[in-house]
Amino acid sequence: xxxxxxxxxxxxxxxxxxxxxxxxxxxxxxxxxxxxxxxxxxxxxxxxxxxxxxxxxxxxxxxxxxxxxxxxxxxxxxxxxxxxxxxxxxxxxxxxxxxxxxxxxxxxxxxxxxxxxxxxxxxxxxxxxxxxxxxxxxxxxxxxxxxxxxxxxxxxxxxxxxxxxxxxxxxxxxxxxxxxxxxxxxxxxxxxxxxxxxxxxxxxxxxxxxxxxxxxxxxxxxxxxxxxxxxxxxxxxxxxxxxxxxxxxxxxxxxxxxxxxxxxxxxxxxxxxxxxxxxxxxxxxxxxxxxxxxxxxxxxxxxxxxxxxxxxxxxxxxxxxxxxxxxxxxxxxxxxxxxxxxxxxxxxxxxxxxxxxxxxxxxxxxxxxxxxxxxxxxxxxxxxxxxxxxxxxxxxxxxxxxxxxxxxxxxxxxxxxxxxxxxxxxxxxxxxxxxxxxxxxxxxxxxxxxxxxxxxxxxxxxxxxxxxxxxxx
Numbered sequence: 001x002x003x004x005x006x007x008x009x010x011x012x013x014x015x016x017x018x019x020x021x022x023x024x025x026x027x028x029x030x031x032x033x034x035x036x037x038x039x040x041x042x043x044x045x046x047x048x049x050x051x052x053x054x055x056x057x058x059x060x061x062x063x064x065x066x067x068x069x070x071x072x073x074x075x076x077x078x079x080x081x082x083x084x085x086x087x088x089x090x091x092x093x094x095x096x097x098x099x100x101x102x103x104x105x106x107x108x109x110x111x112x113x114x115x116x117x118x119x120x121x122x123x124x125x126x127x128x129x130x131x132x133x134x135x136x137x138x139x140x141x142x143x144x145x146x147x148x149x150x151x152x153x154x155x156x157x158x159x160x161x162x163x164x165x166x167x168x169x170x171x172x173x174x175x176x177x178x179x180x181x182x183x184x185x186x187x188x189x190x191x192x193x194x195x196x197x198x199x200x201x202x203x204x205x206x207x208x209x210x211x212x213x214x215x216x217x218x219x220x221x222x223x224x225x226x227x228x229x230x231x232x233x234x235x236x237x238x239x240x241x242x243x244x245x246x247x248x249x250x251x252x253x254x255x256x257x258x259x260x261x262x263x264x265x266x267x268x269x270x271x272x273x274x275x276x277x278x279x280x281x282x283x284x285x286x287x288x289x290x291x292x293x294x295x296x297x298x299x300x301x302x303x304x305x306x307x308x309x310x311x312x313x314x315x316x317x318x319x320x321x322x323x324x325x326x327x328x329x330x331x332x333x334x335x336x337x338x339x340x341x342x343x344x345x346x347x348x349x350x351x352x353x354x355x356x357x358x359x360x361x362x363x364x365x366x367x368x369x370x371x372x373x374x375x376x377x378x379x380x381x382x383x384x385x386x387x388x389x390x391x392x393x394x395x396x397x398x399x400x401x402x403x404x405x406x407x408x409x410x411x412x413x414x415x416x417x418x419x420x421x422x423x424x425x426x427x428x429x430x431x432x433x434x435x436x437x438x439x440x441x442x443x444x445x446x447x448x449x450x451x452x453x454x455x456x457x458x459x460x461x462x463x464x465x466x467x468x469x470x471x472x473x
Contacts, residue, residue, distance in 0.1 A: 006081030024092020057385030168219035173208030186261030189386035191218025194368025216386035221378035275407035284451035294323035296421035409437035415446030
């Protein structure tokens with residue numbers, strides 16, 4: 001009941017490891033039979049499944065093996081929980097039974113354990129899990145040309161209480177006196193902390209760059225529940241509260257806001273509500289209407305299926321029906337799998353490929369040092385569960401109707417190779433948008449994540465144009 005999603009924090013991993021070991025030992029001694037090796041895990045599974053009833057999100061729902069998101073949800077939900085729970089539980093049962101036999105026959109307990117290879121293997125697995133859980137998350141210091149930490153620089157992972165829930169932020173800058181740039185990641189549900197550290201490192205010369213794992217995402221996955229509190233209005237309120245925290249901490253009247261994909265939606269809504277808090281808004285992979293984008297993508301995928309003769313894909317999309325989808329996120333996973341065939345082929349800048357490859361961050365950045373052992377799985381859990389809760393709430397948004405004007409300067413990074421279902425809407429909204437200053441930067445070899453792909457150009461735009469044009473505003 002305390003953790004129906006399984007362990008989602010390092011402390012909860014310890015509870016499962018040590019609790020499983022203790023319960024297994026007690027069960028082995030009490031039941032006095034090898035059948036405890038089967039009975040206790042089955043009882044554990046039954047108890048966990050009962051506690052999951054009514055819990056929102058694919059990782060807690062009944063597994064769906066007919067969809068990529070369903071398979072991923074099974075692995076990072078029940079799979080990870082089982083990996084952490086069953087080895088100590090089985091080890092405890094084995095130790096309990098061994099202790100009984102050793103006591104009855106008057107033999108040494110330690111010697112009896114060493115004669116059982118399975119117990120040794122289980123002990124090594126449990127010890128390995130414990131060691132992994134001991135490794136802390138960290139972010140490396142900002143270094144000078146000589147490889148030494150820069151005095152007065154900031155490189156920290158910390159948590160901030162937003163809307164009554166602890167949420168993680170990454171703060172990096174060469175000086176506490178620099179202007180603040182808050183980056184809002186995409187998704188909903190995506191965590192980009194390692195990517196902001198690697199790809200926005202140059203920006204730390206001129207900005208205090210802040211990455212944020214939003215409620216239910218990555219390092220903040222534990223804040224997902226109760227999901228009824230995870231609303232669009234609360235996400236905007238959290239953004240504004242974080243903005244005020246940063247303004248107070250760094251004695252800044254205003255900050256800069258950079259939004260990527262879903263983060264661009266969140267950023268526009270925050271700026272619209274509190275323009276007095278922001279110097280400017282920078283949009284990358286700008287979203288305008290999720291519902292209209294989904295509708296256009298639906299027909300694009302149907303057209304693709306017809307053009308390529310993929311009758312299975314066509315039948316699957318027709319079965320889902322036109323958006324808004326009732327079965328989120330499963331139709332979205334199928335549509336996303338078609339992106340490579342819908343996108344205009346392009347080659348991202350060499351600097352992006354080289355820096356990203358050298359960092360070796362892995363899929364979705366899970367190998368980044370900013371995550372501890374369980375948070376690496378939470379990155380993927382949040383991508384599924386937070387998306388499932390938040391995305392349906394975005395269906396009524398259309399900036400062409402709802403945001404005709406913003407009271408701050410607006411800078412849009414446009415990827416010419418972006419999906420037409422997104423890009424056309426962004427260009428349409430930009431053309432009609434009224435703002436004190438607005439500028440559009442188009443990159444022929446750019447896709448959806450323009451700010452990351454063209455991080456060098458972003459640095460130039462921010463320092464040579466945005467800072468210059470907004471410094472007195």
